[in-house]
Amino acid sequence: MDLRISVVKRVVAVFSISAAMGLSNVALSAVTTVPGAPTIGAATAGNGSASIGFTAGSNGGVKIIEFTATCLDLTASGSKSPLTVLGLTNGTAYSCTVTARSSKGLSAASSPVWVTPATVPGLPLIGSATAGNARASIAFTAPSSNGGAIISSYTASCLAGATTAPVTATGTGSPITVSNLTNDAAYSCRVKATNGAGSSAYSNVVKVTPKVNTLPGAPTLNSLSPNSVQISVAFAEASTGGIATRFKATCTTGGNGTSVEGSSSPIVVSGLSSATGYSCTVMALSSAGWSGASNSSSTTTLAPVTYSTPANFADAVARTYSPTSALSAVGTVTNRGYYMLADSTSKYLSIGSTYSPTSGYAVKSAAFDLTPTYSDYLIKTLQLVTAADGNYRIDSYLHPNYSIDWGGSKATSTLKFVNNFGKTSATGNGYVTFAVTIDATTKMATLQAKNRYKYSVTEGETAKGSTPYTGTYTEDSSFAGKGLSVKLVGTAFALNEKATSFYLYATPLSLGVPSFMNPQSKDFVTNGAAPFLTKVTTADIEGKDGSIYKQVNATYRSQVASAGANANTKAAAITMLSRISASMKKCGETLRYSTDVYLAYRDAALATKLVSDSIADGTPGQNLVPYVYFTNEQESSTKCHPFMVVVSYGNQASPNGLKDVPHPPGSGGVDYVDATVTR
Numbered sequence: 308m309d310l311r312i313s314v315v316k317r318v319v320a321v322f323s324i325s326a327a328m329g330l331s332n333v334a335l336s337a338v339t340t341v342p343g344a345p346t347i348g349a350a351t352a353g354n355g356s357a358s359i360g361f362t363a364g365s366n367g368g369v370k371i372i373e374f375t376a377t378c379l380d381l382t383a384s385g386s387k388s389p390l391t392v393l394g395l396t397n398g399t400a401y402s403c404t405v406t407a408r409s410s411k412g413l414s415a416a417s418s419p420v421w422v423t424p425a426t427v428p429g430l431p432l433i434g435s436a437t438a439g440n441a442r443a444s445i446a447f448t449a450p451s452s453n454g455g456a457i458i459s460s461y462t463a464s465c466l467a468g469a470t471t472a473p474v475t476a477t478g479t480g481s482p483i484t485v486s487n488l489t490n491d492a493a494y495s496c497r498v499k500a501t502n503g504a505g506s507s508a509y510s511n512v513v514k515v516t517p518k519v520n521t522l523p524g525a526p527t528l529n530s531l532s533p534n535s536v537q538i539s540v541a542f543a544e545a546s547t548g549g550i551a552t553r554f555k556a557t558c559t560t561g562g563n564g565t566s567v568e569g570s571s572s573p574i575v576v577s578g579l580s581s582a583t584g585y586s587c588t589v590m591a592l593s594s595a596g597w598s599g600a601s602n603s604s605s606t607t608t609l610a611p612v613t614y615s616t617p618a619n620f621a622d623a624v625a626r627t628y629s630p631t632s633a634l635s636a637v638g639t640v641t642n643r644g645y646y647m648l649a650d651s652t653s654k655y656l657s658i659g660s661t662y663s664p665t666s667g668y669a670v671k672s673a674a675f676d677l678t679p680t681y682s683d684y685l686i687k688t689l690q691l692v693t694a695a696d697g698n699y700r701i702d703s704y705l706h707p708n709y710s711i712d713w714g715g716s717k718a719t720s721t722l723k724f725v726n727n728f729g730k731t732s733a734t735g736n737g738y739v740t741f742a743v744t745i746d747a748t749t750k751m752a753t754l755q756a757k758n759r760y761k762y763s764v765t766e767g768e769t770a771k772g773s774t775p776y777t778g779t780y781t782e783d784s785s786f787a788g789k790g791l792s793v794k795l796v797g798t799a800f801a802l803n804e805k806a807t808s809f810y811l812y813a814t815p816l817s818l819g820v821p822s823f824m825n826p827q828s829k830d831f832v833t834n835g836a837a838p839f840l841t842k843v844t845t846a847d848i849e850g851k852d853g854s855i856y857k858q859v860n861a862t863y864r865s866q867v868a869s870a871g872a873n874a875n876t877k878a879a880a881i882t883m884l885s886r887i888s889a890s891m892k893k894c895g896e897t898l899r900y901s902t903d904v905y906l907a908y909r910d911a912a913l914a915t916k917l918v919s920d921s922i923a924d925g926t927p928g929q930n931l932v933p934y935v936y937f938t939n940e941q942e943s944s945t946k947c948h949p950f951m952v953v954v955s956y957g958n959q960a961s962p963n964g965l966k967d968v969p970h971p972p973g974s975g976g977v978d979y980v981d982a983t984v985t986r
Contacts, residue, residue, distance in 0.1 A: 339368035342407040342414040348388075350403055352456075352504070354426035355396070360389040361405045361417065369409045378403040378422070395424040397455030425455035428500040428507045434481070436496050436515035439523075440549035440593060441489070443515040446482040447498045456502040464509065465496040484546045490519040521549035523591040523598040531606040532573075532888050534903055535581045538608065539885035541573040541892075542589045542601060549593035557600075558585040573889045575882055582610045614904055616911035620918050620960035624682040630815035636750040637811050640743050642693040643831070643967060645704060645819075647684075647812040648752075650795055655687040656809075658703045658724050662920070662927045665733045667709060667725035670800045681816075688814045691743070695780075698740035698757045704818065706920035706927070707962050710738035713756070713788050713802055720788060720802040727762045728966075728986075729923040730776050730841055737761040737783060739802075741793070743811070751808035754793040759786035767838055775838035776923070820967050829970035836986035837974055842924040845870075848954070849933050855954055859936070866936035872913045880909060880937060887939040887949045894947040905951055909935040912953060919962045931958050 343364025351358040359376040376383050376390035378401040383392045395401060400423045404416040429450035437444040445463040463483040466473040474494075476485040488494060493516050497509040524545025532539040540556040556574035557566040560583055567576045579585065584607045588600040640646065649655040650672075659669030675683050688704035701711040709724035715735070725736045739759050745752040760780040767775035792806030822828075848855055849870040856867050865879035884902040891897055898905075915931040934954040941947050965971070965986050973982030 339411055341412040342367045342371050342409050344415040345374060345405045345407055345417045347403070347405055347417050347420045350420045350422035351389075352422050352424050353391070354504070355424050356391055356393050357395060357401060357403060357422040357424055358389045358391045359383075359403050359405060359420075359422075362388070363407060364414065366407075367409055367411055369411055371407050371409050374405055374407050376403060376405050377416075397424045397426055398453075399423065399455075423455065425502065425504045427505045428452060428454045428458050428502050430507055431461065431498045431500050431510045433496075433498055433510045433513050436494075436513040437482075437547045438515050438517050438521065439484075439547060440519055440521045440595070441517050442484055442486040442550060443488060443494060443496060443517055444482045444484050444546045445496050445498060445513070445515075447510065448481070450500055450507065453500075454502055454504055454507075456504055458500050458502050460501050461498055462501065462506070463496060463498050465494040465515070467492040467494045482546050486550075488517045490517045492516065519549075520595045521593065522595045523551040523593040524548035525599040526551075526554065526589045526591050526601045528587065528589050528601040528604050529572075530889060530892055531587055531604050532885065532892075532902075533585075533606050533608045534901065535609045535611045536579055537575055537577040537881075538579060538585060538587060538606060539573045539575050539888060540587050540589060541889035543572065544591060545598070548598065549595050551591035551593050551598070553592040555590045555592070555597075556587060557590075558587040560585045573885045575885045577881075579608050581608050583608050609901075612901070612903060614907035616907055619911065619914055619916075621916055624685060624918065625680050627678055628681045628684060629679060632815070634812040634815065637813050638745055638747060638750055640691050640699070640745075640811060643690060645688055645690050645814040645816070647687045647814055648689060648809045649687075649812065650807055650809055651751075654795060654798075656689065656800055657686045658706060658709070660686075664731065664926070667712075667723050667733075667736075668703070668706065670711060670722040670724060672795060672798045672800070684814065684816055688816065688818070694738075694740045694758075694760065695782075696740055696758050698742050700738050700740055702966075704814075704962060705918075707966055708920045708923075712736065712738050713759070717787055717791075717802075720791065722793070722800045722802070725762075726920075727780075728778060728836075729839070729920075729925075730764055735761070737780075739786075739788065745811065746808075749808075750810065752811050753806040753808055755806070756788045756791050756793075756802055758789065759783040773840045775840055777838045778836065820964060820969065825969050831969045832971075832984065834973065834980075834982060834984045837983040839923040842922070842956070845926070845929055845933070848956075849930070855934055860938075863936050863938050867934045870933040871930045872910065876936075877906075877910070880935075881906065883937045883939075887937060887947075890939055890941065891947050891949065894941075894945050896947060898949065905937070908951075912955075915960055917958055918960045921961075921963045921965075922958045925956075925958055929956075931956055931960060 345361045345364050348360045357378055373384050373386055376392050378392045381392050381394050383390045400421055402419040402421055404419050406416050407414040429452040431450050432448040434446040460477050462475055462477050463485050464473040464475045465485045474485055474487055476483050495512045496515055497512050499509045500507045524547040526542045526544055528542045530541045538558050544551055553568055555566050555568045556576050557564045558576045565576055567574050586603050586605045588603045590600055591598040654672040657671055657673040659671050685705045690702045690704055691699040694700045703709045703724055708726050708728040710727045711722050712725045714721045727738050737760050740757045741754040742757050743752055743754055761783045763779055765777045788802045791802035793800055794803035794805055795807045859867050866876050869876050888898055912932040912935050917925050917927055917929050917931055920927050932955045936952050939949045971985040973979045973984050
């Protein structure tokens with residue numbers, strides 16, 4: 308084949324393809340343009356210079372000839388990154404950009420970055436060195452030039468002989484105290500300054516010889532923070548003289564002074580009079596003796612203020628209570644109603660006060676005190692609940708986990724309250740159901756035992772460290788008390804062939820679920836109770852072997868050395884609050900409330916105890932809030948973060964009433980009719 312013909316065919320073929328695609332001959336040529344704008348990565352300040360690092364943009368189809376960095380009116384050019392612009396003035400902020408140039412022209416400028424050239428500071432001018440006990444205080448004057456950047460710190464260095472390592476200390480201003488020196492050794496001390504560009508050379512030298520028997524310098528009293536009976540005295544230790552091991556704050560009024568010693572600032576001077584003016588000073592103690600007194604400052608203690616906190620349930624139930632009208636015997640009883648049961652001599656069926664995790668509480672008779680309290684009525688209040696057989700289970704109101712059971716045989720038929728709604732270590736727990744018959748004329752009632760239901764707990768699968776438990780009830784076919792009646796014998800109640808006649812009084816206390824909590828008037832559902840989780844024990848949390856004490860920082864540990872209310876932990880909390888208050892002032896802030904407010908909350912919380920046994924695995928009498936402590940971690944001298952940390956078991960002291968909620972939340976994933984509910 309003729310080669311020329313072949314070439315022509317190929318050219319025609321290419322043209323045909325181009326035409327088919329709608330392209331022109333011009334479109335087949337490469338398109339060129341000016342370069343794209345570079346992107347600046349970083350600008351590094353130097354001494355009268357700036358190093359500009361960048362990434363090139365598109366070259367526009369041709370080779371880039373050079374890049375140019377421009378800072379104000381000064382430039383530097385080159386073929387690659389970085390470019391260093393010289394001749395800048397230290398301490399002046401410059402806006403810098405970069406452009407690219409090719410044969411097609413100059414790119415647009417990059418986005419600007421700012422840079423401030425700087426160099427190391429000039430030399431500090433050292434003044435004097437004052438000897439102390441194993442230390443020296445070095446005074447100096449800042450250099451005349453900071454090099455164009457803020458001086459961030461100064462370093463003092465003291466050297467004794469050419470063969471020993473220098474001892475250094477750093478500070479933000481004059482003077483700087485260099486510690487851990489050797490007494491009676493001659494030191495040469497000097498200072499250097501540091502900014503973002505680096506450190507200056509060291510200054511000229513001053514001589515100093517530390518001495519052991521040196522009185523400390525007088526402290527500087529910074530601030531006074533009074534409350535009604537004390538003043539928190541904040542101060543700074545002197546940087547000259549001997550090393551102080553103790554400090555003494557003294558507050559004086561009318562010629563009478565009160566002094567308190569401490570190891571650090573602040574010192575809380577307590578036992579003062581309210582609304583009284585005081586003048587306070589501080590002294591420091593070293594091995595050589597006491598320093599002179601600091602500058603004095605005056606303040607007036609506050610007038611006494613009482614901060615009220617929510618009533619402690621244990622205190623509330625001890626208050627005097629008298630019904631507004633006489634007790635009235637009922638003619639009928641209703642499911643989930645609250646009643647009080649008494650014989651004709653006004654001996655009431657009551658729950659005992661002595662708790663046992665295995666045997667429960669005693670069922671005993673009790674009369675009202677001459678001056679009755681809420682507790683008098685609560686221990687005598689019973690709830691009658693319709694059981695599976697249509698008869699009534701009898702629960703205590705004060706301790707709703709407990710229902711009336713019997714001793715186990717006709718020989719030991721004494722009644723008792725046992726746990727039927729929690730995880731219990733006792734075996735054979737259960738409850739007896741009673742038929743209640745009331746004479747229409749006398750309104751005297753008899754209670755006859757009908758059946759007994761045994762209580763047992765099934766342990767579920769542990770997940771995320773918690774184990775669920777489900778309570779179940781089965782009829783006790785061996786129950787030998789069926790047909791026996793409740794009889795009061797002395798101070799005890801038992802099942803007997805003979806019955807005692809009782810009055811059933813409607814309780815005068817308002818104990819039902821308020822109607823606003825059931826606005827749609829839902830009926831009481833019969834769903835089973837949801838599984839409950841076993842709770843941590845107090846031994847896991849409290850005491851020096853408990854998790855809280857072990858985890859708390861040593862700075863705050865004295866506040867949690869004992870659980871609950873304790874005089875020593877309160878003193879530690881008062882001291883810490885004073886320190887926090889002083890630190891907040893240094894940070895330019897103040898606490899939102901008086902320290903007395905936080906202490907009042909602390910004391911009230913720590914005084915709370917579990918009174919009602921209505922929580923699975925709760926132990927009556929245990930702390931509800933074992934610890935409250937105060938912390939103040941700081942990011943810097945100007946960033947304070949004060950916290951009040953409250954450790955709580957999450958229980959409430961009083962009966963929770965969950966058993967009486969008509970339509971509580973149900974477990975998810977199933978229709979409500981098949982769900983278990985929060986009881």
